[in-house]
Amino acid sequence: MADEHGQQGRGSTSAGFRVLWVAIKREPWIFTVSTLGSVLFGALTVADAWVLGWSTDHVVLPAFETGEVGADMLLAVLGLFLGVAILRAVGIVARRLGAGVMQYRMQAHTRRAVTRQYLTLPMEWHQRHPTGQLLSNANSDVEAAWGPIAPLPMAVGTVAMMVIAIVQMLLADVVLALVGLTIFPVVIAVNVAYQRLAQGWMTRAQQLRAEVSEIAHESFDGAMVVKTLGREPEETERFGSRARELRDVNIKAGRIRAAFDPTLAALPNIGVLVVLAVGVSRVLSGATDAGAVVTVAYLLTIVSFPIRSIGWLLGEFPRSVVGYRRVRGVLDATGEMPYGDRTAAAPAGARGASLAVEGLAYSYEPGRRLLDGVDLAVAPGRTVAVVGATASGKSTLTMLLSRLVDPDAGRILLDGTDLRDLARGELAEAVASVPQTPFLFDDTVRGNVTLGADVTDDEVWAALRAAQADGFVAALAHGLDTRLGERGTSLSGGQRQRISLARALVRRPRLLVLDDATSAVDPEVEARILAALRDETGAGPTLVVVAYRKATIALADQVVHLQGGRIVDRGTHAELLRRSPSYAHLVNAYETEHDETHDDQGVNA
């Protein structure tokens, strides 16, 4: 907050120009075209007066004096006026379209750059930045950063027009020009005063708008809770009170505007009146002639109004500077996952990959190890179940296995190759990981399963069948072509998980990592899914599965028990049940509870 306030005033003006300079350097040609358009427009506005003067002297006055005027002269009048008007129209189109194109192009450049960063920066960076912030960096911050481009050509054109007008005024009569010119600093001062006074309220309004939006987001997200507890009136009050606050701030900002707008409109008129008063006395004293007074008064009128476009430009600066700084934060972020050059080609005849984890350690923040000294060896085609309480490090392990993050110590070997030595994209050829919370793209079912991979519809259906998703997909209105995601059909949590699973299966991975990926699926359906992972001969991918259900765990060749980031025990399910009380407690909590309630005994979990 304090920082933002400190940025207002002169600091934000120079910073604002620096942001604009970035855009001008990036799109010099469009900037030139739109500025020339604006200058053309300004020049022709002045030319309009010249055409009127010329027509008066050469056509209108002679016509009335002599009563004779040639058709050619009338055509010349028509031609001059239309010519100037059409050129001026060209100027307008060049200015406005140019400003628009420049603005949209800059937005597009920045959005591409920002999203490229999102795709390049490592997962750890994503984990440290809230989703909402990253989305607004790519959306509203980009818009705010390039907001001043829209009024820029007009402002530049105005400056050009002012220079021309000032020179003309000085040429007409120096004294009158100086009298008239006093208006300019006053107009600029009033504009600045307006920006200063209104800024605080506008910033506040911007904040309130964000808060109103957040409340609406949250309230609609929690609609089920709101509705089932009948809290609509309280929610409406929560939203309404903020909306009313926004209303009051807007009204206050409006009052300031209401006072400044007519002042700014009146200033040039007052200036003209002063020029006239001084002018009359100067004409009387013979210091100047009437024509000079008319010229200065006229120029003053046409220049005063567009001066405000400079005010509009300056008014966009604070938002622009803040937006640009936030975008820059993303663009300047460093860090990229290094890749090696090895391929992940399967040894001849192998369906599953061999996996070896050696001395693995990982901490999200210094001093807090999420995983520590984890060793694990899985033979090709075998299944290992990872079992542990909430926050024991299971999901971290799955993230390391699919190399979303790299370990602090130790290594992971896939068929003997360190994951870090694999070339970019190679890992995904061999390993597929299915997270607990599925993510669907704004795409068709087919697109969501293939993700652009070159697979036939038959293979997609086979994957859906294995994930037990073929039934509901076939029942969708457009089958594989049904759109999912934000603007698409909504699916239940279990259905989403199965689509996400089919996405992994269609790639026929040699190592499949399931992070409790079937949690929202009924147990019977889950059993069918697990069975479908192996073919008739029992061959299938190597499987690392994070699970709670005993049936799932019992399928594993090996179970590792994670506690506080360390493997505290490993063996078959039966062995662990026998020798590890804490393991038994964890997976048997159900039955223990069941028996104990029947025995009517209390327990301390």
Place this chain on the structure above:
Amino acid sequence: MSTAMDSGEEIGAIRTLRRGVHFSPELKEGIGGTLALAVLASAGQVVVPIAVQQVLDRGVNGPGGPDVSFTVWAGVIAALAIVVTSFASYRMTTRLFTSAERGLATLRTKAFRHVHDLPLLTQNTERRGALVSRVTSDVDQVSQFLVFGGLLFVVSVGQVLVATVVMVVYSWQLALVVWLCFAPLFLSLRYFQRKLSDAYGTVRRQVGLMLSAVSEPVVGAAVVRSYAVEHRTQRRIDEAIDAHKAASTRAQGFTAFSFSLGGVSAGLANAGVLIVGIWLGQGRLWGGDITAGQVLAFAFLVTLFVGPVQMGTQILTDAQNAIAGWRRVIGILETPADLVDPGEAGAVLPRGPIDVRFEHVSFAYPGGPLVLRDVDLAISSGTRVAVVGETGSGKSTVAKLLTRLMDPSEGRVLLDGIDVRDIGSASLRRSVVLVPQEGFLFDDTLAANVRYGRLDATDDDIRASAEELGLGDWLGGLPRGIETQVGQRGESLSAGERQLVALLRAHLADPDLLVLDEATSAVDPALEMRIGRALERLMNGRTSVTIAHRLSTAENADEVVVVDRGQVVQRGPHAALVAEEGGVYAGLHSSWVAQQGR
């Protein structure tokens, strides 16, 4: 229902304004005074340039040298006009801001309230983002237009009228010429507005697509990486960004072109005035009764006409966006809420455990197949009932009908013998509470979230109720106890802990009928047991209906209701149902037992 919402986007501009004023009556308040001030302000803005023009013509440039007394008098009149105009303009703007902002705050709040009544919200989670934009950016657009554009538009129209009157007084023939020159512009306005409206409609659609594409590398960061689809994702983003840029550029082109038309008309009018003026002076047309000075003065008047016409057309262009926004907000308000609250007239449920009856209840989503078919069911007060069935059997629909998140397509749901549709919403929500699968929490403290169940609960009430549910030690183990911040959607807590908060919330709400959509899949078994125990205590002394995903819940229930393909196929205590060989329940149970490895 989505069609009802979208059809709101079809209503015309005039009807939009009328409906808009209907929903925001504040917009009408004091409109007469505001308009009077607008007329005064516009008149002043015409008077001042005319006075200046007169001073130049007769005062400074007078036939017999500068006329000082005329200059002084005209100057004083002009100065007075400036003062009056400025003051009128100030008052008008203030009034306009006040009524517009008041009206829009009302509109926003009404729309927000109405969204909570729409079935869309609880049935289609994917479209919530679109709903948010209707109470935020759509309303902001209208606000921008009303206070800036609307104001300038009124002033511009006023100035055009005043300028026309003055022109007619000078010379009706020349005034006619000016209007004829602008006729093509006025006539083509409709066409351009329609084009612009389409163009901006496309822009808005592209914005939506772009935002969704841009969110993929953020929300789906892990998936994009683990499947190495960075290139494909970037390509999709680039396409969306380019499509947005193209649509915006096209719309901007239309805007620029339609705006430039005004300038051409102005040039035509200037030339026309001079030429026709000369003809008039020469007596070739309508008798010559005009002087050179009058023609030149008229040429000056044309500029007073052209300025506001250009301003007005510009505003009409901007209005397309605002009208579209307004239309969308109104579309929400005009989408009928499917659940009508009888309000004050509604029945009040007596306190104490509730008995439940379904009478010939059928349900289908609009345009969908029947999810429940002719279900009859009676649950006596104080019993614990588990509803079981496969995914898609219709068991969750039972919960939604019981808690009136939806109304049955046919038949009745009775609570204590009263049709739920006849029970006042306040009483219904007081007595019937649903604990959904996802324990949604608001970004606040744990205490504030629990208090959502009973607004006047003290911290001690919350702690006491946690003790009653056996959650005291869990609460004590949290770093800041009940003052712990739960984060956005409660994501600082684990999924299981969120459920505990939801149960605590329900306990504090003290309902007479508790409906649980049980799903503790994302939780380790030990935490799940804790939840299970809290649940047991929560159900004490109430009627409870649990949509059971785990059959262990069914084992502990007084009665099990088995739903299969939209119908109740079995009911009775667990022991009896298990014994029914070949029954649906026996099948479910045996696969459950196999799953548990027991």
